[in-house]
Amino acid sequence: MPGEEFGSGNSHFEDLDVTAAGICTDAVELEPGVVLLEKYKVVSLLGRGGMGSVYRIEHLLLQRAFALKVLNKQQTSEAAWRRFEIEARAANKLDHPNLVRVHDYGLLPDGQPYFIMDLIEGESLSDILKASGRLPLEKALKIFIQVGFALSYAHANGVIHRDIKPSNIMVATTATEDAHGVLVKVVDFGIAKLTGKDEFSQQTLTKTGEIFGSPLYMSPEQCMGQAIDRRCDLYSLGCVIFETLTGAPPLVGENALSTMMKHQAEKPLSLKEASLGLEFPAKIEEIVERLLEKDPQQRYQSAQHLTADLVGLDSGQVSIFDSPSRPLTDPEQRSIHSKIVLVFSAFCLVVAGIFTGVFIKRLNVTNEKSTPPSRVSGEFHNFVLGEHERIEKQKEKEELKSDQWAALEAESGFFSKDLENHRDRMFSFPSFPIGSLFINKHKEILAQGDVLCPDFDGLYFVPNEQFQRHPKLFSKFRPDDIYGLGLCSKAGPLNIAERDVTTADSALKGISHLKRIYVLDLGDTEITEKSLLEADKLPNLRELLLTRINLHGDKIAKLNCLPLLNSLKLVGTRNIKPVIAKIQNSKRMGSLIISNCYVDKEDVKKLQNMQALQALELADNPKINDGAVLSIPSTVRDIDLRGCPVTGKSLKNLIAMKNLQIIRLNGTNWSGSQIAELRSHKKQVTVYDARLGQREH
Numbered sequence: 001m002p003g004e005e006f007g008s009g010n011s012h013f014e015d016l017d018v019t020a021a022g023i024c025t026d027a028v029e030l031e032p033g034v035v036l037l038e039k040y041k042v043v044s045l046l047g048r049g050g051m052g053s054v055y056r057i058e059h060l061l062l063q064r065a066f067a068l069k070v071l072n073k074q075q076t077s078e079a080a081w082r083r084f085e086i087e088a089r090a091a092n093k094l095d096h097p098n099l100v101r102v103h104d105y106g107l108l109p110d111g112q113p114y115f116i117m118d119l120i121e122g123e124s125l126s127d128i129l130k131a132s133g134r135l136p137l138e139k140a141l142k143i144f145i146q147v148g149f150a151l152s153y154a155h156a157n158g159v160i161h162r163d164i165k166p167s168n169i170m171v172a173t174t175a176t177e178d179a180h181g182v183l184v185k186v187v188d189f190g191i192a193k194l195t196g197k198d199e200f201s202q203q204t205l206t207k208t209g210e211i212f213g214s215p216l217y218m219s220p221e222q223c224m225g226q227a228i229d230r231r232c233d234l235y236s237l238g239c240v241i242f243e244t245l246t247g248a249p250p251l252v253g254e255n256a257l258s259t260m261m262k263h264q265a266e267k268p269l270s271l272k273e274a275s276l277g278l279e280f281p282a283k284i285e286e287i288v289e290r291l292l293e294k295d296p297q298q299r300y301q302s303a304q305h306l307t308a309d310l311v312g313l314d315s316g317q318v319s320i321f322d323s324p325s326r327p328l329t330d331p332e333q334r335s336i337h338s339k340i341v342l343v344f345s346a347f348c349l350v351v352a353g354i355f356t357g358v359f360i361k362r363l364n365v366t367n368e369k370s371t372p373p374s375r376v377s378g379e380f381h382n383f384v385l386g387e388h389e390r391i392e393k394q395k396e397k398e399e400l401k402s403d404q405w406a407a408l409e410a411e412s413g414f415f416s417k418d419l420e421n422h423r424d425r426m427f428s429f430p431s432f433p434i435g436s437l438f439i440n441k442h443k444e445i446l447a448q449g450d451v452l453c454p455d456f457d458g459l460y461f462v463p464n465e466q467f468q469r470h471p472k473l474f475s476k477f478r479p480d481d482i483y484g485l486g487l488c489s490k491a492g493p494l495n496i497a498e499r500d501v502t503t504a505d506s507a508l509k510g511i512s513h514l515k516r517i518y519v520l521d522l523g524d525t526e527i528t529e530k531s532l533l534e535a536d537k538l539p540n541l542r543e544l545l546l547t548r549i550n551l552h553g554d555k556i557a558k559l560n561c562l563p564l565l566n567s568l569k570l571v572g573t574r575n576i577k578p579v580i581a582k583i584q585n586s587k588r589m590g591s592l593i594i595s596n597c598y599v600d601k602e603d604v605k606k607l608q609n610m611q612a613l614q615a616l617e618l619a620d621n622p623k624i625n626d627g628a629v630l631s632i633p634s635t636v637r638d639i640d641l642r643g644c645p646v647t648g649k650s651l652k653n654l655i656a657m658k659n660l661q662i663i664r665l666n667g668t669n670w671s672g673s674q675i676a677e678l679r680s681h682k683k684q685v686t687v688y689d690a691r692l693g694q695r696e697h
Contacts, residue, residue: 238291
């Protein structure tokens with residue numbers, strides 16, 4: 001569903017797995033319409049690669065699109081199976097706005113390994129470069145800063161990608177007109193390597209004649225089959241940046257082998273030389289040269305350092321890591337440098353935490369404008385000032401457009417009209433975008449100009465910030481135009497300071513006449529109690545998403561619509577008990593997510609009267625232990641216990657639950673035999689083994 005991370009693009013599935021050996025097999029194809037695990041319907045085939053196939057699927061209960069990746073049945077070799085499991089574990093370990101999120105993995109009833117991940121819409125950087133040849137530095141920086149954030153997070157969690165290349169970098173643009181409306185996703189951890197101490201990290205996937213990677217972007221040590229670390233990804237990223245700015249990779253031989261030899265011995269041209277005379281800032285020349293050093297010791301030593309330099313170049317300021325292209329040798333310099341690294345690391349953690357689900361109060365946000373953090377270390381002073389100036393200029397640009405919004409507000413009539421057949425509906429939006437539309441739940445288009453909706457069944461509308469600041473504009477929609485409304489915040493790592501997370505508070509004041517609304521998403525917003533109560537005026541509201549909003553449970557519990565909902569999502573909500581008390585006798589609610597809400601055993605007991613409850617997520621609640629498992633309602637078919645201290649002691653209790661089919665839990669305190677026994681008693685159960693660490697919200 002919109003409001004969550006999803007999409008319908010498939011360009012990043014064109015090259016699922018690449019090896020020097022070029023694995024290729026006939027794929028077992030799943031037919032559209034087939035229902036898997038009693039909850040996912042196969043919609044279409046998105047792509048096929050060496051190891052398996054990727055399908056678009058839809059969750060039957062949530063009506064949300066996902067991608068399903070399955071390993072070919074013919075890929076029965078030990079290495080292929082191990083590689084697939086490591087891919088699942090690696091991707092499942094990571095939860096970051098610039099990485100594709102994996103939600104579940106296991107075995108299909110016929111024994112095929114699978115995992116379910118976000119479906120991303122957009123173009124790969126490879127496709128963009130095929131169309132444009134090269135990108136200007138300004139646009140390239142917006143992409144690679146986010147790639148840097150992604151690699152920093154992955155490396156910090158002990159995962160090396162090992163196949164960074166343009167086709168594995170997805171770029172999706174938002175409905176904004178500026179260059180900052182760009183969301184980047186690093187995809188396909190199909191040959192990722194885990195670096196932590198566990199049974200999988202002790203096994204290497206690189207054997208004689210089986211070197212994984214893409215020769216055009218492989219580091220010298222990777223080409224030679226030597227041990228690699230995170231600096232391998234940085235070399236590959238240097239190759240991608242080089243190609244993005246010049247139009248060609250830095251080193252190209254007559255074949256794969258000669259290309260790999262060039263990476264080991266040949267020095268690349270400068271950006272200026274490779275682009276036949278184009279001028280580049282000295283700083284970007286230095287950054288790329290340092291990334292492409294043959295000796296890993298001479299490269300950037302972390303993605304954090306690289307990202308800081310890219311941010312400094314993008315903002316026009318001198319980077320706090322504006323150091324020589326060689327490692328620091330003076331002890332005092334290293335000490336100072338280490339302190340700066342710690343400052344930058346803390347900054348990155350705060351930024352990443354906000355967008356990966358850590359519930360923290362946003363600083364200095366008002367209803368009129370957002371401001372950058374006021375407490376900034378001296379090293380970041382110039383950078384923040386530069387960002388603040390850019391944000392102010394952007395706001396001035398938006399103010400110039402205020403007249404068109406006022407004029408639109410003054411116009412009479414509706415956006416829509418029924419066509420003669422009474423099945424189709426035509427929308428006539430203004431010439432400038434007012435947000436995004438999702439027609440038939442999946443296809444996203446801009447709400448701009450004329451839009452024909454055949455066999456009209458309602459729109460899912462995600463208004464932009466400017467529209468939300470003019471709640472009267474909602475009156476231009478007829479009461480049955482909108483079935484879903486996404487007012488969730490669009491904040492991201494590059495626009496944390498320029499996104500106003502309070503606009504939903506204004507928008508809620510204009511929606512009471514939209515009687516058809518079935519889904520309302522208010523995720524990551526700051527709203528007042530009074531505005532939230534506007535939801536009670538929507539008679540058909542059945543799905544409410546309140547992910548990391550600012551209001552506590554006692555305020556949310558004042559909603560009279562809560563017991564009437566089919567689905568409720570709460571993440572990071574404090575004082576959850578009043579909400580539990582309000583919904584405990586609901587006869588309708590089939591799906592309940594109360595994750596990271598400090599839920600305890602007594603709270604779960606109160607859910608036992610919810611006769612329709614089938615899907616229950618209790619993830620990341622430290623008080624949900626083996627004792628609490630006994631209180632899970634008997635009607636539940638799908639239980640999520642990830643991040644909860646539930647152990648193998650709950651085996652018999654989980655087996656005794658006759659309706660329970662799908663289980664997600666940490667495998668840390670479960671033995672392999674216990675999990676096997678659970679699977680043997682629950683033939684269709686899915687066990688989420690999170691031995692590598694629980695997901696963070």
